[in-house]
Amino acid sequence: MTAFHREDIQQAAAAAALAAPGVAGLQPALADRLALAATRVHHAMTAGAASHHEVAGIRCRHTPEGGWAVEVRCILHADRRVVDVARQVREDVRNAVTACLTQRGAVRPVTVQVTVTRTV
Template identity: 70%
Template structure:
């Protein structure tokens, strides 16, 4: 998997998740932010290069079987039903990532996990 493929998946997932009705924002977990900060420093020092950037609130990985697993952490508006927003985000992200992969000539199964971290 190339870094640009991961970035394409993250970008597609973030773009569509933020536009789903009821989503106020995307939120990375504290552990993810700390790990990312530490890995950036380590990679920059070790390789003398700029490490890849993660999209806020989006975590993705390519499984050994070729399937993409995408996790979306979002904040939902309080006046919306969380379950409805989460279902919509899951479907929208799966569709967008599948389309993005198809554009680049890669057909792969996509699973999406949506976590609502809070409401505002």
């Protein structure tokens, strides 16, 4: 697993989630915000060293079974049913990440967890 692959998966997941009807945006967790701030400080101090950039609202990790677990934190429009939008996001993100992995010849099982942080 390389940072390049992780970033590709995060980008594919974010694009799929944002394209789902009813999604207003993605919300990073507080831990993600703190990690991003720490990464920026570390990057500034190492001046040019390769860094790992998290995509807001998307976390992914390699599972012990050899697959990928993707967590999506999203903000939804209040005029939509939360359960319907969450199901759509889960399916769209799973399909997008699977397609991303297939393009690289690395087909792996993908699980997606969607958390709705708020509605607007």
